[in-house]
Amino acid sequence: MNLLERRKEGEIMTYGPELVYAWCRELLKKTINQRITKAEGAENWVTLRFSQLPTPFFVTWDPRYYGCGWVTNEDIGILGRFSTGKSRFVEALKSHLLRCELIDVKQLDFDRVLVLSFSRTVGAGFHVQKKLVIEFMERNSNMILLDENNVIIDCAKHIHPDVNRYRTIAPSYSYVSPPPLQGRTITELSASTITPEVVSEIKGLGKGLRQYISEHWAIKLPSEWMQILNSIYDVAPRESSVMQYLNSYLTIFPFLLLGATPVVTQEALHAGRLCMFYPLLKEKSKNLKRGTLKLLKKETRSLKRHLQGVEKQKREAGKADWYKNCGDLILANIRAIPYRAGMVRLSGWSEEGEISLEIPLDPDKNPSDNAAWFFKKYKKAKGNLLEIEKNILKLKDKIEDLEEQIDVLSDLEIPTVIDSVCRDIQGWVLPTQKKAKKGRKEAPKPPHLRIEYEDAQVLVGLNAKGNRHVTFREAGSEDIWLHVHEIPGSHVIIKGFTGTKEDLEGSFLLLLAASLAAYFSKARHTSKVQIDYTERKHVRHIPGGAPAHVTYTHPFTVMANPMDWKEFFEEKGVILEEE
16 A cells, blocks of 8 residues: 555645755755756646746645646646636746745745745846745635735735635735744753643644654653754754645655655655645646546436437338328228227328228327328328437447447556546547637547657557557557457557567567556456557458458467566656556
């Protein structure tokens, strides 16, 4: 069980000033005297890129995942695609902080507040000063941009007097920091004055950590506790300090606390990617997945209603001749039909010969109107039964494709994969949303997954049309085609590999593709699956079969675990969380 799984569903993570101080220390070490070269963001997050660092600095004020940390360029790309709309605050950061040099980072009054100070030279010896205040305070988390006089230029969230009597956070107001914490700092204490009761009131430690120390006071001497607490705010902290979760409380401490779970990294800002960035990304991917599933289910219901109508049309088409014969017999025997009759038996002739039919009538209509009703039903029912059958088959294929998409998407949990799959599905289900330049409509590609691996690509069809697309449109004759042995599943293509299928044996690329073929099949819940692979030139469509029904020759085989493909994302730094 990983550390994210230890947190209860919906449980909000908290942390204290000791972690914010660790962030402050790491920022000073890595970013001091560097310039801001780029600012990006959306409704509840921003990233700042520094001139000499390859990784962006990420900050979010989302009330559930508030925090900061180093992330990757790929992380920001995927989060940007999940986010909607532009942020006015991000535009303010671009306007005021680009090309500014970071000259200082401070923690404000042992609280969960960071103050980043910037300077920019605008003339001979003339400098403009700016500050960026980041408040990490659950639902009150915020980012505030200040000028050299501590007047607010802009802020991520506005706080007006009717909401907070203590302070107003809005442009043109002077910045007022949060209410100061009560209690004494660690430097004001000594081994002779520290007690469990005093610990519960120390500034600079979070409530969860203070509570732990008070409850476990007996495991150390007062002098030992003082030494440990002093080391938290040392300029040069112990290398043995451990990033850890204590239930839902995240902290950095000189040793692993009883009952705590260590975080995989010991750098506080790297932990921010795991503990703040990834949960936010996962939540946004869930929203996209939820919306796409809703779209698929709505479209499936619509197609099923349409299918019911066409099947009814088929049943009516089988009665077309009967409707016509009823109308003809009524007109031929119009004077013999009793007044206000509800049922009559009439005899006559049709193209098939002599007929005798029992015909239901509407007693409120005269014979002529009853005949007209039967001819109207005949006109509506007659049609090309073959075309109706084709329409039924098309609708059933579409419904099967949609249900297959629902099944595939429901099992996905990796945000990067969800993003790729959902974008394809939405473009496929709602093709009118995609428009090419000059007013020409761009035909959407059927849903498929595309994964880059070194110089090659792995393509995975995600329904029948996606399978046909990757096999017969994307793949070249020498590309490698894979499919689970004798079980329904996705077509997988290894595209751009320069060797032969013999060269693939034992490679991670083959393992990746085979595992994907196993996962996106009916065998995904088994531990080992036989996968066949061959050159695409040996794959043929079965004439008269469904779009993705194929036959193939010259296969090699490999056994694959449906879950092994996730190692590829782990190697790329994508954090995986099993549901």
